[in-house]
Amino acid sequence: MTDLLVVPIVLPALAAAALLMLRRAPIAVARAAILAVTAALAVAAFTILAHVQPGSPLVYALGNWPPPFGIVLVADQFSAFMLCVTALLAFGVALYAVQGWDARGRFFHPFFLFLLMGVDGAFLTGDLFNLFVFFEILLIASYCLALQGLGQDQLRATLHYAAVNIAASSLFLVAVSLLYGVTGTLNMAHLAERVAQVRAEDVALVRAAGLLLLGVFAVKAALFPVYFWLPGAYANAPGPVAALFSIMTKVGIYAIIRLTTLIYRADAGSAMELTAPWFLPAALITLAVATVGALGAERLAVLTAYLTIASAGTILTAVAIGGGAALSAALYYLAHSTFVIALLFLVTDLLGRSRGGLQDLLHPGPLPRNAGALSLAFLVAAATVVGVPPFSGFLGKLMVLQSAKDAVALGAVWAVVLVTSVLTLISCSRAGTILLWNVTDPLQTGPEHPPRAGEWAALAALAGCSLLLVILAGPITRYTDETAAQLISPAAYIEAVLGAPGHDLIRPYPGGVR
Amino acid sequence: MEVMLAAGLGVITACAVYLLLRGRTFPMVFGLSLLSTAANVFIVSMGRIRPGAPPLVIGQATEYVDPLPQALVLTAIVIGFGMTGFIMALAARLRHQTGSDHVDAVEAAPDPATQDAS
Numbered sequence: 001m002t003d004l005l006v007v008p009i010v011l012p013a014l015a016a017a018a019l020l021m022l023r024r025a026p027i028a029v030a031r032a033a034i035l036a037v038t039a040a041l042a043v044a045a046f047t048i049l050a051h052v053q054p055g056s057p058l059v060y061a062l063g064n065w066p067p068p069f070g071i072v073l074v075a076d077q078f079s080a081f082m083l084c085v086t087a088l089l090a091f092g093v094a095l096y097a098v099q100g101w102d103a104r105g106r107f108f109h110p111f112f113l114f115l116l117m118g119v120d121g122a123f124l125t126g127d128l129f130n131l132f133v134f135f136e137i138l139l140i141a142s143y144c145l146a147l148q149g150l151g152q153d154q155l156r157a158t159l160h161y162a163a164v165n166i167a168a169s170s171l172f173l174v175a176v177s178l179l180y181g182v183t184g185t186l187n188m189a190h191l192a193e194r195v196a197q198v199r200a201e202d203v204a205l206v207r208a209a210g211l212l213l214l215g216v217f218a219v220k221a222a223l224f225p226v227y228f229w230l231p232g233a234y235a236n237a238p239g240p241v242a243a244l245f246s247i248m249t250k251v252g253i254y255a256i257i258r259l260t261t262l263i264y265r266a267d268a269g270s271a272m273e274l275t276a277p278w279f280l281p282a283a284l285i286t287l288a289v290a291t292v293g294a295l296g297a298e299r300l301a302v303l304t305a306y307l308t309i310a311s312a313g314t315i316l317t318a319v320a321i322g323g324g325a326a327l328s329a330a331l332y333y334l335a336h337s338t339f340v341i342a343l344l345f346l347v348t349d350l351l352g353r354s355r356g357g358l359q360d361l362l363h364p365g366p367l368p369r370n371a372g373a374l375s376l377a378f379l380v381a382a383a384t385v386v387g388v389p390p391f392s393g394f395l396g397k398l399m400v401l402q403s404a405k406d407a408v409a410l411g412a413v414w415a416v417v418l419v420t421s422v423l424t425l426i427s428c429s430r431a432g433t434i435l436l437w438n439v440t441d442p443l444q445t446g447p448e449h450p451p452r453a454g455e456w457a458a459l460a461a462l463a464g465c466s467l468l469l470v471i472l473a474g475p476i477t478r479y480t481d482e483t484a485a486q487l488i489s490p491a492a493y494i495e496a497v498l499g500a501p502g503h504d505l506i507r508p509y510p511g512g513v514r
Numbered sequence: 515m516e517v518m519l520a521a522g523l524g525v526i527t528a529c530a531v532y533l534l535l536r537g538r539t540f541p542m543v544f545g546l547s548l549l550s551t552a553a554n555v556f557i558v559s560m561g562r563i564r565p566g567a568p569p570l571v572i573g574q575a576t577e578y579v580d581p582l583p584q585a586l587v588l589t590a591i592v593i594g595f596g597m598t599g600f601i602m603a604l605a606a607r608l609r610h611q612t613g614s615d616h617v618d619a620v621e622a623a624p625d626p627a628t629q630d631a632s
Contacts, residue, residue: 129586136593155608156619166546166597170553173590181560
């Protein structure tokens with residue numbers, strides 16, 4: 001059963017390598033391949049989800065090297081949940097991309113699959129250095145995807161994006177090796193034990209490593225003050241690619257949650273509490289600044305990019321509040337925002353294609369073709385992202401607000417989340433009004449690439465995921481509650497990886513730590 | 515030995531940060547390359563610095579260094595090399611397509627003060 005854990009990594013890797021070799025084959029082969037692989041990934045992800053019991057994560061030791069010496073893949077409920085979100089998103093985006101958009105970029109299909117390999121690997125790995133490797137895999141794939149089409153703005157934005165992330169990767173290496181130098185292990189479960197036991201004179205070093213890691217993950221998650229790379233990179237990337245990127249900030253958030261709940265637990269001695277004074281303010285400022293950015297956006301894609309940052313801010317606010325209810329709310333909101341941001345990016349792509357030369361600029365222009373259907377799609381996406389009642393954004397924000405009711409900063413959290421919701425509503429209505437109501441004559445020339453039935457189906461699939469989050473809110477919140485409880489008390493995770501407590505591990509260094 | 519290594523790493527990192535903050539792509543790429551070099555040397559140093567000691571336990575040898583960081587640094591070097599190559603190609607392409615090697619691909623307007631002086 002645990003062998004299944006390699007599928008989300010190996011399957012896209014093999015398929016991508018095969019597609020690189022088959023690049024002279026008709027594009028239909030590549031299209032069929034990414035649809036089949038993403039569908040298979042969804043099956044694998046939900047099978048893993050069904051087999052992970054609360055308190056008993058699945059562990060797969062690669063090459064059968066016993067932990068903590070070898071690399072392990074671990075799927076607890078949190079990882080399984082993230083795998084499912086990734087797979088559903090990937091299938092929706094693949095369905096949209098294969099309708100004709102993908103013929104314009106080179107090597108779109110292999111890079112799409114390599115990105116999925118990196119994301120799934122980052123969610124599954126139980127080894128800190130291996131996490132670095134999977135981060136690099138997903139980053140190099142994302143640079144190549146962001147460059148699809150080779151526009152001048154894309155080149156500039158990708159250069160900034162790549163420079164920021166390469167610098168962050170160097171810091172990641174420094175932090176990982178510092179942690180290894182002090183504790184002598186890279187296995188995350190083993191680190192969780194060792195970090196609690198470091199000698200007093202090493203506490204400062206371990207904290208420094210932890211804060212460096214937190215900084216690196218904050219860059220990926222687009223936390224204030226290190227989010228500046230995101231609006232350019234996402235707004236200039238092609239629509240389907242930007243939609244797929246909505247999972248990438250979530251990888252950073254996943255890593256932050258793992259770091260703060262597993263390795264640097266608050267109960268690991270208060271000296272190991274990394275985030276206390278500044279994390280919640282940073283998350284709230286992220287939310288506020290991103291909302292202001294959305295209000296000032298001149299293009300719909302830029303607006304959506306800022307909403308991506310705002311969703312990261314909301315999730316990190318819940319993470320910073322801490323506790324079971326808040327983590328559960330964070331997970332629910334994470335799934336919601338992944339689907340809705342992707343939906344919004346795809347609607348942006350369709351709208352941009354239907355307005356002639358104006359594309360997605362927020363200037364009054366001709367009435368787009370298919371204005372009725374496009375209006376409906378934009379309305380659903382915008383209402384979901386703002387948090388209007390029947391949609392999943394409402395439940396997500398409600399859960400975040402409720403989870404803050406015992407927090408010290410209750411007033412600040414409620415004020416920022418509610419005011420930013422109103423401001424998001426204003427920015428979305430402004431965009432919708434300009435694009436769809438404040439119009440001159442209908443567009444005379446037909447759009448270059450009219451929307452196809454498959455593209456509408458992809459939008460419907462992503463909107464359907466968001467609707468399912470509402471219809472199945474009961475089972476899903478039960479699942480996220482269980483997951484949050486497991487995250488808060490990771491003893492079961494550590495035991496599943498390392499064996500029963502009191503085990504005698506051979507230490508990599510003679511004479512113990514150091 | 516430790517002081518020399520630490521000071522050297524500090525100087526390399528300082529140079530890398532300075533270069534990273536420049537406005538042209540070439541110094542920036544060079545800065546990234548220096549930064550990853552500094553990180554790589556740092557990784558090796560985390561296996562403890564013992565000159566002349568092998569990264570292996572031979573018989574009853576008591577003097578050896580941890581081999582794992584040396585394995586890690588190989589991975590890090592390969593990844594860093596690939597990333598540097600990629601961003602170099604990206605920078606060259608940007609220069610080719612826009613005619614500017616500024617990181618924002620726009621030349622700053624000439625400073626009126628220096629124009630007056632010349």
